[in-house]
Amino acid sequence: GAGVSQSPRYKVAKRGQDVALRCDPISGHVSLFWYQQALGQGPEFLTYFQNEAQLDKSGLPSDRFFAERPEGSVSTLKIQRTQQEDSAVYLCASSGPRQYFGPGTRLTVT
């Protein structure tokens, strides 16, 4: 399909492990966003790219979180030394005239 795709859909990590979450945006979309959604809450902004430039990373909760989009297309969100409080759904959205969300990656840290 032509929508935003994310992988993996589900990830279980032991506390302290590193994880990498991938987002494939809609082809041609310049803007890409990452959000974190905890259970029972709305999505919260993490970071924003325009092409390969990371223009806003104000929402990243700690320096364990790192995002990149080296060629202005696929993006990876990396979380180092995962903690239990990192358990959430991580949503990627790409933006043309409006934001389209991917299905998310559900991360569970045990």
Add this chain to the structure above:
Amino acid sequence: RKEVEQDPGPFNVPEGATVAFNCTYSNSASQSFFWYRQDCRKEPKLLMSVYSSGNEDGRFTAQLNRASQYISLLIRDSKLSDSATYLCVVNVLLGNKLVFGAGTILRVKS
């Protein structure tokens, strides 16, 4: 205080009922406004944009009061398929990050 506040519900209503959700936002510089719908374990999907003049899409009517920083959504003739979480969303800068409320749960029962 959260930037976007909503009554979490749940709102339990019978089929055919009319139900209204409200939302307030704190940033007076907010430029665009939306209602998103999120089904259980799915990504948020745009239900409708909200304009100052008010707008309608079938059974759904959205209103914006910039002076009071208040947004509403009215659903008429509720269907079972309307059961979902409704997220109130604002955007401060066009094209930039979305700020979500925590969502209002609607359950429509036969």
